[in-house]
Each structure stands twice: as C-alpha cells, then as structure tokens.
Amino acid sequence: MSDAEPRKRTDTAALPRYREICDALRQRIVTGAWAPGYRLPSEHELARSFGCARMTISKALGALAEQRLITRRRRAGTTVNAPRAQESILEIHDIEAELVAAGSSYEYQCLDREIRPASEEDAAALGVAAGTPVLRLTGVHRADGRPHALEERLINLQSVPEASGERFTGTSPGGWLLKRIPWTDAEHQISALNADAAIARRLDIPRRKACLCIERNTWLDAKRVTHVRLIYPCDQHRLIARFRHKRA
Amino acid sequence: MSDAEPRKRTDTAALPRYREICDALRQRIVTGAWAPGYRLPSEHELARSFGCARMTISKALGALAEQRLITRRRRAGTTVNAPRAQESILEIHDIEAELVAAGSSYEYQCLDREIRPASEEDAAALGVAAGTPVLRLTGVHRADGRPHALEERLINLQSVPEASGERFTGTSPGGWLLKRIPWTDAEHQISALNADAAIARRLDIPRRKACLCIERNTWLDAKRVTHVRLIYPCDQHRLIARFRHKRA
DNA sequence: AAGTGGTCTAGACCACAAA
C-alpha cells in the first residue's frame, strides 16, 4: 500500500486541499462561469480533474452546500443555487452579561410586580388562553446607575409555577429564568418606536425619542414560557448580526 | 482487504453513525454530565469506545464544534464550552422580494447618483482608502406608490466596476448587485433613530418619527463590495429572527 | 518530545431518485 502518498503540500499554501478546491469552485460560481442552475461535474469527475480522493471533493462541496451556494441531491447531481436572502446570525445577549462585559456596573430595579389572570392583551402576547395565571413584571435595567433599558415581561405560571414565589427585587427576571427554565425555541421581533410619556419617564429620556424595541417569545417545547419586551434608547444599543463565515 | 465492513446499519436507525455519535455526545453536554471546561476523551479513544473509525468521530465533533458546544485545539484536546448567548437566525430579504411577496407593488426611485473619489466619510463607511472610486446612490423604495424605505448606498467600483455603467433609475441597486456580485460575508447593524428633516421629507413622515435603521456591509472574500443604510419608518417594518433549531 | 486534532487516501457499500 502506498497509502497516503499525497503530502507535497508543504509547498506554499498552508491551505488545506479541500479548501483550495472549495475556493476554486466558489470562484467559478461567483464569477458566473457556473450560473445558477448549472449542474456541476460529478464528485468522481471532480476528483479526477483535481487529482484527489473523492472524499476531499465531498468535503469541499459540503462546505459550499452549507453556504447554500449549491444543492446536492442523490442521483440528480449538484447544481448551482439562485442567490438567496441574506441570512445572518444575531446574538442576543443577556443584558447583565452584556453590561458586565462592557465594564459597567449592573442593577435591576423592579417597578411593578403582579400576579393575575391573563387579560386579553396578556393572552395575545404570551399566546395562552385568557385567564391563565401570569406574572407580570416591569423593571429597569441600569448601567452605572443610569437607565439602560426598560423591560416588560409576562411569565406563564403554568410553565414556571416557581416564579410566583420570587420577588424579583434586585434580581433580573431574565437571568433568573435562564438559570432555571431552559428554552428550546425563541423568536425575536425587532422594531423601532417613539418613547411615550411612560417610557420617557422611566428611562429618563425626552418624549418621542427613538428607541429600539426587542420582543422575545420563548418556548419550552410546545409550552410558552415567557414574553418580554425590551426598550432601549436609540443611542444606547444596537444589534450586530454577522453572516456566519463558513470555514470548513 | 475486508475494507468497509460496517453496514450493519440497516438496523432501525436510518440515522448516520456520525449523527448518532454527535447526538450522544451532545446529550452528555446539555445534561451537564460533561460540564463546561470538561475535556473530552481524544478522538482515538472515542473511536475505540464507539467502535468506529476516527474520521467518523471527527465528523461528529466537527458538527458539535460548529454548534459551538465544544472547542477543539491541537494537542490541547477538545473541551466543553460555556453556554453561549441566544443565537438567532436573522433573514434580511431583498426589499423588492419582500414587498412582492406581501402582494404590494414595488418601485425604486433614484434620487441621486454620483461617481466620485471616496470622501473620508465614504472611506470609513465602506472600509476602503479615501480616494477610491465609489458610486454613491440615494433612493426610495416605494410600496403601492408610498415611500417604504430610504436607501443610501456606496458601491466600491474597484470591486464592481460594471456598476459605473448602470443608471439605477428604476432598478434597485440591491437587486442588481445580488444578481451580479454574490457576497461571501456580511455584517448588519440594527439601530433606531429619529427622522431628521431630510429623512422625513423623503419618506413623507413627520420629523422625529422613530425609524428602524439597518446598515449592511458586504464582502466578497477580502474585498469590500457595498455599504448600505436602509431606513424604515417604525410602523412599516420589523425584523424577525428565530432561534436556529439545531438539527445536526 | 509527544500527543492531539486536521487532513488525506483508495477503496467500499448504501440509499435515493431520475431515466
């Protein structure tokens, strides 16, 4: 067995072979030489033409497929995709962790706490039946003593009954929940709004100032856990989302 | 050569071996049996204990690493990561496609078009050297005749020289670019702002109205392609991001 | 120096979907 006898790869590259191949193929796609719909040569053919094992080709194609530049189907072969929607990964951090990471002090101030049967509005926001017992919390996150974000939260007490015993004075509900109740699904809605009088007062900003609003719904399997609405003054927060740069 | 003699896998599964292994390992991590910081057995050991080739283990670990549940380093081994931020997938669509999908008519109106050497401000936004030739475009996206979003765009003419020949009256630069120049990397910044006089006039909204602002930078490998700033009145747009349900 | 992950090979069998 001559076995693996490749390794003439101390040449210049430092780039793995599959990566070179991946880049070469991507080049043909992005330059339009291989237009959307074009069917690529089979893995066997590519392996021959690149002079490598089929698995190396497979790895290169796998990377392109994960970037959604191509679609691979058994028997049908591999075809170039049409340009797609921009898809980015958005990381939404715990406010406390975020502020601490930025070197600020952090404090949660509870403004209001109420256990009640869900109103129609609560029910719609949390996605439960009206009358379901919910815990409603309003509070302010402070950074270095100054208001940073306003939080309005509903907790489904059917999913998290132990929340009814917690006062949430000082401890932020987000952190508390995260430690106790895992979630399996989440949805975020991001919007902008003008601060109304109540928001302006609580965040100590002028009325009508633009704010970034993040609403999050979380599920534990099929059960709704919590609904939260976070309101940040526009000059205190922005979200950054990056396209995940495929490397493999 | 007995070669590949595995394939007792017409059992019940239909699930690839590397997938089973990946799930088994993930289970140990998410249940806390392998806590953050824990160092996993080496690939060789895992291969022995799972009774498979090392490459199969490597594929399973690769999937976990891509989910950022573990970190793999040569010599140092593989360790369990600390829990990470909430990570959602944000899809940012082409405005035209979005409006058409919603059943609205779509129209792009070019307000301004200029080819010039990049000013300091342009250079900073686009990430190129000052003086680099850029195409600067301002326009309004209209839905059913009414202003929907304001777009301010810079195109790097070194990356996309053919853009200099395009008038962009009627055709939206986003769609035009998407059809010609794919991107490999993108970064989005999402913020809120109060409409100033110019924005208010062009979008036909009151001054100080809150707007959602999306800034996008795109790269083709290392080259900057375009920088765009989209401004939506707060009641006309919201972004939705869903937790990516891990499957692999 | 030694152990780890990273990559690669030259085969092989399988599952699937198109012809």
Add this chain to the structure above:
DNA sequence: TTGTGGTCTAGACCACTTG
C-alpha cells in the same frame, strides 16, 4: 436500472502546542 451523493473504513502524514 443506473448514476449520484452520503457515509464509512483503516490506515497515514502533518502541524500545532503543550509539557
């Protein structure tokens, strides 16, 4: 039926990094 991708093996060499 047949060709394609999907997975797997048993080994090998390499590069990196830690002890």
